[in-house]
Amino acid sequence: MKMYVVDAFTDKMFQGNPAAVCFVDVWPDDELMRNIAMENKFSETAFAIRKSDDYYDLRWFTPGGEIDLCGHATLATGYLVFENSAPKEGNSVTFNTQSGELKVTKNGDLYEMEFPSYEIKSVPVTDDMAEAFGIRPVAAYLGRDLLAIFDSEEQIKNMQPNFEKVKQLDGLLQNVTANGEKYDCVSRSFAPKLNVIEDPVCGSGHCHIIPYWAKKLNKNKIVAFQASERTGIIYGDYQNEVTKLAGHAHLYSIGQLNL
Structure with missing residues (x-):
């Protein structure tokens, strides 16, 4: 089985979020896909089946198991489709996933994804x-993930969470964010429940973050900086039920799994 590793949401190697992508003819056994993801130790490993030039089935696995939505591994898979077997007509490819059909469109050197926006509801800060988090949020919201709002970019960058306690909080992931200085917002995303301490650049987390800041700043287009050690940039466009996420991608490696 051939496996690609792509750095997503960056145009530079060793930045952004690395995702492994395997193109297969039929789904491998679920246990095998989980084991490959555990062995890789990336936030996500994606598996894709080509149905036509512009339509693929797609699944994502974290080291802790399968997940229902993943941004960076979808971007990485879309990037590889356009690099290796671009659609003969048009500039979009559609992925059939647990979260419905997700489209990736190539716009110049950016890859834009149309994702569902998560509905977030205000919850008490506890x-x-x-x-x-080691710092008290000024507000908190809950969708699929917990979204905690803080006063400053420096609080986000310098945060040193207690991950055993983060694991006990509500939400599949725990995203922290603040208004940015250079960018509209800065954030970090933690996923200890999925055996991922910190997701370097989280696309699905930004389906909470982008809608929040779009409404807060009264603007649809949001440039978001993920302040992880690797860093990454997401170009967001909030369209109510849909959040568009765009970014660059860079191929790191092509390898062969000895299965």
């Missing part, structure tokens, strides 16, 4: 949140 002492557990303050203890987990």
Whole structure:
């Protein structure tokens, strides 16, 4: 089985979020896909089946199991489709996933994804949140993930969470964000429940983050900076039920799994 590794949401090697992508003819056994993801130790490993030039089935696995939505591995898979077998007509490819059909469109050197926006509801800020993050949020929201709002970019960059306590918080992932200085917002994304301490650049997390800041700043287009150690940039466009996420991608490696 051939496996690609792509750095997503960056145009530079060793930045952004690395995703492994395997193109297969039929789905491997679920246990095998979980084991490959565990062995890779990336936030996500994607598996894709080509149905036609512009239509693929797609699944994502974290080291902790299968997940229902993943941004950076979808971007990485879309990038590889256009690099290796671009659609003969048009500039879009559609992926059939657990979260419905997701489209990736190539716009110049950017790859733009149309994702569902998560509905987030305000929840009380708790002492557990303050203890987990080491800083008390000024507000909190819950969708699929927890979204915690903070006062400053420096708080996000310097945050040293207690991940055992983060794991006990609500939400599949725990995203922290603040208004940015150079960018519209800065964020970090934690996923200890999925055996991922910190997701370097989280696309699905930004389906919470982009809608929040679009409404807060009263603008649809949001440039988001993920302040992980690797860093990454997401160009967001909030369209109510749909959040568009765009970014660059860079091929790191092509290898062969000895299965």
